[in-house]
Amino acid sequence: MPNTPSNRRPTLKDLAREAGVSLASASYAVNGNGSVGEQTRAHILSVAQRIGYRQNSAARAMKTGRSGTLALLVPDLTNPFFPALAQAVFRAARAAGYTMFLIDTEGNEALEQAALAKGVDLGVDGIAWFPIRDKDTSAGVLARTPVVVLDRTVPGYAAIGIDYLDAGRIAARHLLDAGHRRIGIISGPTDIASMRDRCDGAEALICGEGALAFRVENAFSTDLEPHAQAAITGGGATAVFAAADVIAIGALRYAQANGLRVPEDVSILGFDDIPLAEQSLPPLSTIELPIEDIAQHAISELGKQIGRPHASSAALRIVHTRTRLVPRLSVRLLG
Template identity: 50%
Template structure:
């Protein structure tokens, strides 16, 4: 059953050429006549030859694998991000090691170190925190940062500030004049940007009812809960959809009608936003594009292009659903 693996040597012998020629033929490198190339390829095909990528990696120092490091796979961002990254990488002949760091920075370091050991050619990294220094472990390995901001690396992001503005302006235009902001953790930069922009816009209209902070979770802190109970706002902008879901749940428990008594706008457009009751109005990020760009940027870097410290920002848009209808 387990017949021996066909090696390049077998192909070469069977085709009556040298090992080198066989290699050139397979890799379409070197100078070979069309005839021999075709002949070798045909023989390889017949024999069912498959490259041994481990050996190749040993020789070339390039594994054709990249790493994807993510703080938490259950982050609703993750699936579509991962899907796009894996697909895009595969189209270019790369495979992807996916690793979860459980939101723990020690594990994050460890994971990256392991990837380096494995000899990945590069990493797409969704860091836990914005500030970070992993040069010591990653050396000069090409790394692309996604969603967060880390100095010294190319960063792929969405225009969070634009998102906050969009949401705020939308609520203002709908006639709300008492608007609350329920932010996520303000130590992550993208959160500061989205909520900062929202608060600024709302403030300019003198419509800010309150501004509180919550974890990236549907569980609400006491502050947030009492802000809602106060009914000081007729609309809220939430720093993430998860929070928005929590807010809607709590409001329902209090008998506050959504959207009539409280309009809710989220951020991220996670897959379930569409299926909440009421369906969540939210800011959509072009996750697929971001993922593809991350891979593309990484591959470019692998090909030696040096455009370090670039920061690519993708535009976002507002998805109107039921939790915050267009006109009040």
Template identity: 50%
Template structure:
């Protein structure tokens, strides 16, 4: 016996349609006007709560999903923001990305995430791709303080993380204070001969971390060497040679990833942390407390910074003419087991 087709307003007709249900079909199935169906689904307009719940229930049964492309054409907004990060292999950045995604979701935005892998060319491609996809705004963690990306991104509401770039809203931590806290902690523990491994010179935040530490060390102790390294576990030859000189009883590094690389090299020299060399990192990545020994480091409030970046971007998208804002977060020394007290 043949089975008759279900009536158009039967929710079971979803499978028969073999395609995405339309708003018009939702309105018909719910027995309301097209306008009321739109108000109910978009949370806008004048529609009673009972009607709203009924429409949403019918929409769910039909498998209705708003057509974001059509909405974007109508409103000029995609409901998406872009997040440009330099290196997702560094555990700091996935934590930051998670914070941005959660904060954006709370504001009703989805996030397009791209990793530039520390490449200027990839950073330019990422910006072009996000602009081509019509994101409503961008949160950008630049590779360096200068470069052509800033001009590419002009006209799109943008918040910059980490770098104090002119013309942009900026979210930062007090990097120099972090360097000072690290140096003061080592000196209080009795260390006199201290080495500093800073991050890449092209990044102002890396320079500020090192400068804050060096100023204190030069005033109250002995700076035995100062070298630079990429934000990486792999050490530059100059960094390896500095550690091999065994001049420093304590080392301050510009990032936890660098610190862990230094600890690995110290171990390869037959030395121990903190028995022979004490170390302090910066960032408090998830690995820091899992390492052996657990790493003393400078903590940045990543979740707060991510939330502030999203909130600042939402404000900027709503009021493009507002004055530029710069928000600086405090940092905190996290004491663990990688520093030995000498006195």
């Protein structure tokens, strides 16, 4: 046991004394840097575990100006997409040596603004932000904080997403290649650029090679609004592209509850590839939103910004990751 009072947390000096090394070597070992041999490092870390030594994050932050923490803001944890995204971002952050805070802004811009300010007040090194809309609600509090925006377009911030126009074309191409010519689109909220783009990309290809049966809007919810319900049962479409999986699952359930078989009577294609997509009956064909790639790019971009805190905003980048079709059983091949 360490030679320290039982009510006192072991310090770096205690660790160095217990391990029989210099203070510098003890510091190098626990911080994973500097010049120390691997056997010595392993010995020091073993002693650290035995005596219960843990780094003092507050002291480290005062010394380095960095807390080793990041914040992730998402708009709605009741949407199954966001817990899956959060796990991917947490994994990427851990691999890069960061601890993360998760904040659900509940689709409320006032909560979003307060959460951004709280992240800055807590001294996080950077913020991964999935905004509610394509709108900067920060009220200027992020001027000195590295930020990366996920899946949205907010001027002045680095952004990570996919080529949504192309993703929409991939969706339409799949339905057209399956023989469908009257295709409907159920969009999510169209005040979001990524949503408009995926639906515009799909619509352009559908109109070029078939006919657009309808294009209606719905909230990010499995509960369909009346105009979306009417479109499914009365719009004459043999296939529907629902531009978010939660909407697609709602469309699938509504169709089945109203006597339509999926995919025999109407095919349904989603977007996101949330975990529930594979578990629906039938399993939902969808377009993947590659959250692991998005998470990796987001943490990488934050790391670059943290490493150059005084860089010009002109250096901020927009990163597009690649997507793909995930075919399952909700789309029928017409003879």
